[in-house]
Structure formats: C-alpha cells, structure tokens
Amino acid sequence: MLRYLIRRFMIMIPTLFFTSAIIFTVINLSPTDYFSNYVAELQAQGEKADMSRVEFLKREYGFDKPPVERYFLWVGGLLHGDYGYSFEYQLPVKDVVGDRLYLTILVSFSTILFTWLIAFPIGIYSATHQYSWADYGLTTLGLLGLAIPHFLLALLFMYFANVWFGLSIGGLMDPQYLNASMSWGKVRSVLAHVWIPVLIIGTAGTGAMIRTVRANLLEELQKQYVTTARAKGLHPFRILIKYPLRLAMNFFISDIGSILPSVVSGAELVAIVLSLQTTGPLLIHALQTQDMYLAGSFLMFLATLTIVGVLISDIALAFLDPRIRLQGGAR
Numbered sequence: 208m209l210r211y212l213i214r215r216f217m218i219m220i221p222t223l224f225f226t227s228a229i230i231f232t233v234i235n236l237s238p239t240d241y242f243s244n245y246v247a248e249l250q251a252q253g254e255k256a257d258m259s260r261v262e263f264l265k266r267e268y269g270f271d272k273p274p275v276e277r278y279f280l281w282v283g284g285l286l287h288g289d290y291g292y293s294f295e296y297q298l299p300v301k302d303v304v305g306d307r308l309y310l311t312i313l314v315s316f317s318t319i320l321f322t323w324l325i326a327f328p329i330g331i332y333s334a335t336h337q338y339s340w341a342d343y344g345l346t347t348l349g350l351l352g353l354a355i356p357h358f359l360l361a362l363l364f365m366y367f368a369n370v371w372f373g374l375s376i377g378g379l380m381d382p383q384y385l386n387a388s389m390s391w392g393k394v395r396s397v398l399a400h401v402w403i404p405v406l407i408i409g410t411a412g413t414g415a416m417i418r419t420v421r422a423n424l425l426e427e428l429q430k431q432y433v434t435t436a437r438a439k440g441l442h443p444f445r446i447l448i449k450y451p452l453r454l455a456m457n458f459f460i461s462d463i464g465s466i467l468p469s470v471v472s473g474a475e476l477v478a479i480v481l482s483l484q485t486t487g488p489l490l491i492h493a494l495q496t497q498d499m500y501l502a503g504s505f506l507m508f509l510a511t512l513t514i515v516g517v518l519i520s521d522i523a524l525a526f527l528d529p530r531i532r533l534q535g536g537a538r
Contacts, residue, residue: 215521219514226510227285230503231278234494240270241294241497268292268500281500285507291500295493300501304486310379310397311485314404315469321409322416330420334428335447345417352414360407361480368403378482379404385484404481408474423458427451453527460523464516468509 242261249255264270268291269277284291290300329349333342378385380396387393427433428451436446475487486505493502 212522215518219518222514223507223511224282227282227507228278230506230510231274231281234497234499234503235274237497239497241499242270244497245294264292264294281503285504290504293493293498293501295496295498295501300504303501304489304505307484307486307489310483311487313397314379314401314408314483314485317401317405318409318412318474319466321405322412325409326413326416327420330417331424331447331452333417333421334424337425346421349414349417352410353418355410357407357410357474357477358480360410361404361477364403364407365481379484404474404477404483407477407481419458420455423455424451427455456527457524460527461520463520463523464513466516468512468516 242265246258246261269280272280281291292298293300293303296303329345333345336342379400380393381400384390384393384396428447430451433446433451436449437443441449475491477483478485478487479491490502490505492498493505
C-alpha cells in the first residue's frame with residue numbers, strides 16, 4: 208500500500224504540471240486579453256480609460272513578458288499560495304472567492320446528503336421489489352427528476368417560494384445580509400434560503416442515483432452467491448447487507464473523483480438562474496471577461512480536487528471490494 212501511494216503521488220506531480228500548462232494555454236489562446244477588452248468596453252461607452260493604470264498592471268503581473276515566462280511566474284505563485292490578482296474585481300483572488308466558497312460547500316454538501324438520503328433507500332427498495340407497483344412508481348418519479356430541466360425547476364421554485372413563504376426571489380440570503388459580516392441573523396437567512404437550490408439540484412441527482420443503485424443491486428442479487436446464501440437459510444436482510452449492497456456501492460465510491468470538484472464548483476446553471484452567491488457564476492464570469500488569474504487558479508483547484516478524489520476512490524475501492532487489488536500479483 209505504501210509503495211502504491213508513493214507511486215501515485217509521484218504521478219500526480221507531472222499530471223498537475225501538464226494540467227496547468229493546458230489551462231494556461233487555453234486561457235491565453237484568445238487574441239485579446241482582459242486589458243484590451245476593458246479599454247474597448249470603455250471606449251464603446253464613450254469613456255476614457257486610465258492607460259497609466261493599465262500599463263502598470265501589465266508590468267506588475269508580467270503581461271509585458273513572453274507567455275512561457277508568465278506561465279512559470281503563475282505556477283510559482285500557486286506553489287507559494289499566491290493565487291494572483293483579479294483584474295475584474297480589483298482584489299486578490301483569495302479575497303474574491305471569500306465567502307462564496309463556504310456558501311458553495313454548504314449548498315453542495317447539503318445537496319449530496321439530500322441525494323444520498325433519498326436515493327439509496329428508494330433504489331434498494333426498487334431492486335428488492337422488482338416489477339412491483341411501488342417499483343414502477345418510484346422509477347417514474349426518478350425519470351421525471353431526470354427529464355425536467357434544472358432552470359425550469361428553478362423558475363418554479365422561485366415563484367412558489369416567494370408566493371407561499373414570502374422569501375426573497377433568488378440568492379442565498381436576504382438582500383440586507385449580502386455585504387454584512389457573519390451573524391445569527393445572516394445564518395438564519397442562509398438556512399431559510401438554502402433548501403431551494405438543494406431541492407432543485409438534488410432532484411436530477413436523486414433520479415440518476417436511484418436508477419444506478421437499482422441497476423447495480425439487481426445485478427448482484429441475481430448472482431450465484433446470493434442464491435447459495437438463500438439456500439442456506441440466511442435472513443434476507445443479512446444477505447442484502449453482507450455482500451450485494453456492499454459490492455453495488457462500487458459505483459458510488461468510484462464517483463468520488465467527480466464529487467469533490469462539484470462540491471466547490473456547484474451547479475452553475477441553477478446558480479445563475481437563482482442569483483446564488485456561489486463560485487459557479489464567478490468562474491463563468493471570469494472566463495467570459497478573461498480574468499486570467501481568477502479563472503486559471505480556480506480551474507487548477509478543481510483539477511487538484513479531481514486527482515485527489517480519484518486517489519481516494521481507488522484506495523476506498525480496494526478496502527471495500529476484496530476482488531480489487533492495487534497491483535497485480537506475479538504469475
């Protein structure tokens with residue numbers, strides 16, 4: 208195990224280096240940059256840009272240097288915890304992300320817990336009661352959750368939350384708490400609003416996970432070892448928990464690599480429709496405005512979470528399923 212971990216960590220280093228090079232290259236493929244777009248936008252509005260400040264920022268952050276040199280300056284800053292400067296918000300990247308990261312983690316973790324608590328019992332029940340009326344009904348609900356677009360659910364929830372519960376339309380808190388410091392009133396306002404995006408985002412996730420749990424568990428329940436356990440007179444619940452459910456969880460463990468970055472990025476489309484103060488819309492706006500350091504640092508963070516998530520899932524699968532080994536044995 209130790210040798211495997213060391214090897215994986217050694218592989219992670221060139222992987223992250225290669226990923227950072229791709230991110231930097233893609234962001235800089237555009238013939239323009241943030242500064243030229245900024246000046247053109249001001250000129251289109253009939254305003255005059257402060258060219259001295261623009262030239263100062265270019266020199267300060269290396270935009271007067273070759274791309275290769277700028278790349279190594281950016282990567283070196285990341286290694287020292289310097290994520291760069293957001294030109295759009297005129298703040299360091301870590302200050303721009305700020306509370307948005309905590310709100311995104313709150314929404315994402317709440318959505319994940321909601322999905323698990325709903326999907327696993329329904330998926331298990333559907334698999335153990337195959338072709339029953341309950342199975343058909345629950346399957347239909349899951350398909351509806353997959354079929355209804357997120358943005359449509361977001362619009363419906365915005366309307367009913369305002370009409371029935373009197374909540375402000377959109378956002379994760381009441382308007383008076385947007386720029387206020389943390390307080391119990393702000394916490395209560397966030398908790399009063401967070402259930403709306405959780406239900407919207409979790410609907411499709413729940414439907415997909417119900418189908419996956421049901422399919423994987425049905426496959427395991429039809430195998431020979433389950434028939435043998437039944438023939439020996441073991442209790443059905445013990446048969447279910449001992450092996451089939453445990454092996455059917457492989458898909459869930461292997462999905463950790465995508466769960467971790469989704470916790471930080473959030474559901475971008477729903478966040479835009481509901482005007483949520485999360486990091487998803489922030490990333491999209493940074494890409495649109497070519498705010499290089501904000502977009503690049505955020506994408507590198509997501510890439511790191513993906514690689515770490517894949518490593519965690521591989522190790523967890525080796526402990527969960529005895530058929531999986533971290534390395535092949537000698538023949």
